[in-house]
Amino acid sequence: MNKVTNAYVPFCSEIKEVIRHTDIEYTFRMEYHGQVRPGQFFEVSMPKYGEAPISVSGIGEDTVDLTIRRVGKVTNEVFENYVGDHLFMRGPYGNGFEVEKLGGHELVIIAGGTGVSPVRGVINYFGEHSEKRDALTIITGFKSEKDILFKEDFKRWRDQMNVILTLDSGEETEEHKVGLVTKFIPELEVKDLDTAVAVVVGPPPMMRFSIMGLLDRGFKEENIWVSQERKMCCGLGKCGHCRIGDQYVCLDGPVFRYIQSKDMMD
Amino acid sequence: MGYFITVEKLDRVLKALSESYEIYGPKLFVRGGRFTDTDMIRYDKVASWEEMEWSKRSDYSFKEVLLPLRQTLFYFTEDRVKEADPERTKGALIFLRSCDLHAVKRLDAMYLRNGEADYYYSRLRKKVRFVLVGCQSAGESCFCVDMKTNVSEEYDIGLNIREGKLEVDCKWEEASALFDQNCSSKTEVAVDHVTETRTRVKIPENLSSAIAKASMWEEYSRRCIGCGRCNFVCPTCTCFTMQDMYFDENGKTGQRRRVAASCMVDGYTDVAGGGAYRRKKGDRMRFKVMHKVYDFKQREGFHMCVGCGRCDDICPEYISFSHVINRLEEGMKEVCGDE
Numbered sequence: 001m002n003k004v005t006n007a008y009v010p011f012c013s014e015i016k017e018v019i020r021h022t023d024i025e026y027t028f029r030m031e032y033h034g035q036v037r038p039g040q041f042f043e044v045s046m047p048k049y050g051e052a053p054i055s056v057s058g059i060g061e062d063t064v065d066l067t068i069r070r071v072g073k074v075t076n077e078v079f080e081n082y083v084g085d086h087l088f089m090r091g092p093y094g095n096g097f098e099v100e101k102l103g104g105h106e107l108v109i110i111a112g113g114t115g116v117s118p119v120r121g122v123i124n125y126f127g128e129h130s131e132k133r134d135a136l137t138i139i140t141g142f143k144s145e146k147d148i149l150f151k152e153d154f155k156r157w158r159d160q161m162n163v164i165l166t167l168d169s170g171e172e173t174e175e176h177k178v179g180l181v182t183k184f185i186p187e188l189e190v191k192d193l194d195t196a197v198a199v200v201v202g203p204p205p206m207m208r209f210s211i212m213g214l215l216d217r218g219f220k221e222e223n224i225w226v227s228q229e230r231k232m233c234c235g236l237g238k239c240g241h242c243r244i245g246d247q248y249v250c251l252d253g254p255v256f257r258y259i260q261s262k263d264m265m266d
Numbered sequence: 267m268g269y270f271i272t273v274e275k276l277d278r279v280l281k282a283l284s285e286s287y288e289i290y291g292p293k294l295f296v297r298g299g300r301f302t303d304t305d306m307i308r309y310d311k312v313a314s315w316e317e318m319e320w321s322k323r324s325d326y327s328f329k330e331v332l333l334p335l336r337q338t339l340f341y342f343t344e345d346r347v348k349e350a351d352p353e354r355t356k357g358a359l360i361f362l363r364s365c366d367l368h369a370v371k372r373l374d375a376m377y378l379r380n381g382e383a384d385y386y387y388s389r390l391r392k393k394v395r396f397v398l399v400g401c402q403s404a405g406e407s408c409f410c411v412d413m414k415t416n417v418s419e420e421y422d423i424g425l426n427i428r429e430g431k432l433e434v435d436c437k438w439e440e441a442s443a444l445f446d447q448n449c450s451s452k453t454e455v456a457v458d459h460v461t462e463t464r465t466r467v468k469i470p471e472n473l474s475s476a477i478a479k480a481s482m483w484e485e486y487s488r489r490c491i492g493c494g495r496c497n498f499v500c501p502t503c504t505c506f507t508m509q510d511m512y513f514d515e516n517g518k519t520g521q522r523r524r525v526a527a528s529c530m531v532d533g534y535t536d537v538a539g540g541g542a543y544r545r546k547k548g549d550r551m552r553f554k555v556m557h558k559v560y561d562f563k564q565r566e567g568f569h570m571c572v573g574c575g576r577c578d579d580i581c582p583e584y585i586s587f588s589h590v591i592n593r594l595e596e597g598m599k600e601v602c603g604d605e
Contacts (some may be wrong), residue, residue, distance in 0.1 A: 045510075
């Protein structure tokens with residue numbers, strides 16, 4: 001048997017910066033040297049509390065951003081740590097988004113809440129490389145004004161692409177609209193529905209209804225991409241928790257073409 | 267090469283091998299069952315042939331030798347991690363039946379090939395030798411013939427139980443010398459295997475994920491209590507959950523371990539924020555059954571289920587796995603029509 005490395009032992013990574021978006025959502029800029037793709041994830045661990053899969057929300061020189069929402073018992077503990085402290089993590093895992101497969105055509109990215117994290121790198125890439133795509137529209141939804149993530153990015157994105165920022169509730173302003181993301185799908189302007197590409201990431205119901213909306217609008221099943229989220233204990237294709245049918249979200253995903261994922265039965 | 271050997275002489279061979287190998291076999295635990303006054307047969311270390319119980323199939327499989335129910339991965343302090351020592355440093359000699367030897371292939375598929383090879387499994391899988399014990403008749407709930415696991419060739423030592431003695435076929439050089447010294451005589455040996463079972467299963471050829479819409483699963487939402495015993499006795503179930511145990515109050519030192527998990531038990535799919543998939547027991551049953559006789563094969567090319575029937579016997583609600591398999595055909599008719 002060949003030499004097998006121990007992929008379970010995490011490495012220690014310094015917290016370089018903490019960006020506070022909302023009361024419960026912070027971005028932790030972590031020291032990391034290596035290749036990583038948007039949509040991939042790390043298993044982030046806090047001894048005593050266990051591990052949780054967290055997707056990469058930004059990639060810098062020698063850093064990765066992890067946007068963490070304070071919802072589980074692991075993520076609560078992470079919030080007690082700040083700059084200069086460290087977290088144990090391992091990864092990156094999963095396929096992530098391959099920008100080459102998304103580029104070249106009109107592109108629509110629909111993301112809800114923390115679902116913006118895995119696609120933030122994709123939005124940044126196509127924002128900066130307008131030559132790699134046709135028209136770009138992003139539809140991003142948050143619960144209310146205080147839940148908006150990546151506020152600084154939106155300022156830049158508005159100059160680079162068509163931005164629809166919508167809130168579930170509140171007053172409509174110049175900055176944002178009110179209504180679910182699905183409300184804006186029928187009115188999307190698309191020149192060529194045969195080639196237009198869409199990416200959908202967010203909570204399961206939001207994804208389901210957004211995909212229905214895109215199909216109604218005339219998007220092709222094979223041109224829609226999704227990123228799935230499941231419980232994962234290893235990220236290595238062993239623990240079994242993330243399996244859907246014959247697919248392992250940690251190995252084969254979390255990014256899937258809709259045409260493939262539509263038949264995957266939990 | 268084949269041999270006739272007495273039980274006493276076999277024990278001598280085992281004693282010699284035990285220098286470098288721990289020996290594991292099914293052992294009877296009197297009053298060790300899950301109900302009052304019931305016994306249990308499960309795997310444990312043994313030193314002699316007589317300690318092993320072959321009159322009935324073991325309630326639990328050999329898999330814990332390779333996949334301990336609880337396995338410490340590492341110990342941690344504030345900023346350091348120390349890998350746990352292996353549970354076993356010697357090799358292992360495992361006595362098992364044909365269905366279980368086929369299960370080893372499933373465990374290997376999962377832990378050596380699905381993604382990169384697993385470090386802790388690889389560590390325990392090294393230097394493992396298998397003794398196949400031939401079956402002269404099938405148990406009540408066995409269905410190995412239909413799962414094509416009744417015949418095994420990939421053993422190191424094959425063994426038939428005969429009146430007053432044993433027949434041995436040895437493919438393993440290190441042990442051959444020992445059998446040469448201890449055998450009564452040499453002979454040609456073919457390891458016994460069954461060619462028919464009372465319990466039969468038929469997996470429909472048109473089976474697909476469409477079966478999820480069949481009404482048969484609703485019945486299991488009512489009957490199944492989600493105890494997970496079927497998973498824990500299964501020689502091919504491999505799921506685990508990560509657990510951190512801490513040794514001090516502030517949680518700065520402790521250990522991370524993995525423990526056997528069950529897709530039938532609550533919490534298996536829980537994600538942060540309260541989300542969960544397959545809340546209904548019927549959906550969990552479908553998820554498990556389809557993995558055993560469909561999804562795994564899609565990925566690996568052979569069925570996961572080896573037809574040992576342990577899950578049928580252990581279920582406190584008398585849910586028969588083989589019966590569920592046999593209902594799939596009807597279920598497919600229901601969702602696809604008769605075409």
